[in-house]
Amino acid sequence: MARVLLVDNEASILSVLSTLLKSEGFEVLSIRDCEKAVNIIKTEQFDMMILDIRMTPIDGMELLKIARAQQPEASIIMLTAYGSIETAIEAMKLGAFDYVTKPFKVDELLLTVHRALDYRKALTENINLKAEIKTKYRLENIVAESPSMKNICEMIERVAPSDTTVIIFGESGTGKELVAKAFHMYSSRKNAKFLAVNCAALPEPLLESEMFGHMKGAFTGASCNKKGLFEAAEGGTIFLDEIGAMPLSIQGKLLRVLQEKEIRRVGGTENIKVNARVLAATNVNLEEAIKTGTFREDLYYRLSVIPITIEPLRNRPEDIIPLAQHILRQEIGPNREMPRLDMDVRELLQKHQWQGNVRELENAMKHAITFMAGNVITRAVLPQKLLTALGESQASRNTDDDINEFRNKSLKTFLEQKEKEYMEAVIEAVGGDKEKAAHALKISLATLYRKLPKETKTEGNHQKAETGTATTEES
Ligand SMILES: Nc1ncnc2c1ncn2[C@@H]1O[C@H](COP(=O)(O)OP(=O)(O)OP(=O)(O)O)[C@@H](O)[C@H]1O
Ligand SMILES: [Mg+2]
Structure with a gap:
């Protein structure tokens, strides 16, 4: 049985809340006196605390700080007066799980209480799990060799069964949708629908009707009543992709739906109860969007109960080769022999920056399979774009190296060095035959000998050659 601490200066609120929570089977301790509450927080353990923000002589925010420090695993819900949302958001930044506005609806309060307990359960299980010996996590279809991806898999297994809202952050192509689907597949909702909507792809009125549905005649073209995704996903999961692009007006409506678990179709008058778990994803920085006023802060906090960040592929090199192999296996199917990645290719894959993750x-890999011969993936069958990108970074590194090597030396020295390197490369290309090399370079054999580094021409002349170079440098 979960233990709940209630602290509020108002006796009537305490009595209502206490009766309500006891009827739900909780063990409840109600306190009016904040100083007494501080002592109790320091001595007794609770699963959850419900604290009023406005209290004397110690206000709720102060109490919240003490509670967070004393009992970090307890979920804390703040009670706030209507219109003091700013303070409520402050409280969430300080670690409160959520807030409920007074006067509250019983349903809404109970929903928040249950969400808070689910969250606490997920969190403590996760903490316990981390303390255990790490086992290898292999969720179906998710390659995770890097510590950060392994962590995400752990979170999926732990958090998926609860109905907690999850928001997934990550650059384009990092696997946000894959992770969202895994949250659905590992939840009790797996047999119901997983419905996704790309908030960036639809104009505002269409997005609203897509999400919440509409009534016949609500707008031009609305020829019949239509269910939105929230109704259609009954018992399942809704994935709000690119939520950063959601228009502000819809953000407000979504917030209401998350709080009250009911929607109203466009053009409708009736509220309809819905039961869909909400997952969201974005590749934009929502904190920036809040600063510029394009994303609601209250919605952000409501969504980010469990935030998951998928690192860009370049930051988790351990995943690159296993992912390449996983993709190859998927492409060729289970019966064909697995293609081999050349060593050279492995190195290139590790070096590449993977802007598209x-x-x-x-x-x-798809390109490579199409062009490969003899079941080996060589450099030659990689997409030209990838090789070019690598070539460019190689070239810029060479230029940098050159600049450092020849810093403060004359142009003549630099050109002589480059000339020498080129001649040596051509000699090697023609198998060491200097006549052929001279021919290819369109110079006489005598010139080739003159220009060749002395040590290549005559062994034992080494010292002299270096002195010679030093002399030219000064000129
Ligand atoms: N860890 C992984 N293991 C296996 N496959 C992965 C992994 N991460 C991504 N993928 C695959 O990469 C592709 C891109 O992933 P996904 O569509 O989920 O990315 P996204 O972050 O939603 O991209 P976008 O921002 O462009 O919508 C998918 O085919 C997905 O299956
Ligand atoms: Mg996606």
Whole structure:
């Protein structure tokens, strides 16, 4: 049985809340006196605390700080007066789980209480799990060799069964949708629908009707009543992709739906109860969007109960080769022999910056399979774009190296060095035959000998050659 501490200066609120929570089977301790509450927080353990923000002589925010420090695993819900949302958001930044506005609806309060307990359960299980010996996590279809991806898999297994809202952050192509689907597949909702909507792809009125449905005649073209995704996903999961692009007006409506678990169709008058778990994803920085006023802060806090960040592929090199192999296996199917990645290719894949993340790697592997010969993936069958990108970074590194090596030396020295390197490369290319090399370079054999580094021409002349170079440098 969960233990709940209630602290409020108002006796009537305490009595209502206490009766309500006891009827739900909780063990409840109600306190009017904040100083007494501080002592109790320091001595007794609670699963959850419900604290009023406005209290004397110690206000709720102060009490929240003490509670967070004393009992970090307890979920804390703040009670706030209507219109003091700013303070409520402050409280969430300080670690409160959520807030409920007074006067509250019983349903809404109970929902928040249950969400808070679910969250606490997920969190403590996760803490316990981390303390255990790490086992290898292999969720179906998710390659996770890097510590950060392993962590995400752990979170999926722990958090998926609860109905907690999850928001997934990550650059394009990092696997946000894949992770969202895994949250659905590992939840009790797995047999119901997983419905996704791309908030960036639809104009505002269409997005609203897509999400919440509409009534016949609500707008031009609304020829019949239509269910929105929230109704259609009954018992399942809704994935709000690119939520950063959601228009502000819809953000407000979504917030209401999350709080009250009911929607109203466009043009409708009736509120309809809905039961869909909400997952969201974005590749934009929502904190920035809040600053510029394009994203609601209250919605952000409501959504980010469990935030998951998928690192860009370049920051988790351990995943690159296993992912490449996973993609190859998927492409060729279970019966064909697995293609081999050349050593050279492995190195290139590790070096590349993968701006398009796993999706770019997928495209590269599909390209390679199409062009490969003899079941080996060599450099030659990688997409030209990838080689060019690597070539460019190689070239810029060479230029940098050159600049450092020849810093403060004359142009003549630099050109002589480059000339020498080129001649040596041509001699090697023609198998060491200097006549052929001279011919290819369109110079006489005598010139080739004159220009060749002395040590290549005559062994034992080494010292002299270096002195010679030093002399030219000064000129
Ligand atoms: N860890 C992984 N293991 C296996 N496959 C992965 C992994 N991460 C991504 N993928 C694959 O890479 C592709 C891109 O992933 P997904 O569509 O989920 O990315 P996204 O972050 O939603 O991209 P976008 O921002 O472009 O919508 C998918 O085919 C997905 O299956
Ligand atoms: Mg996506």
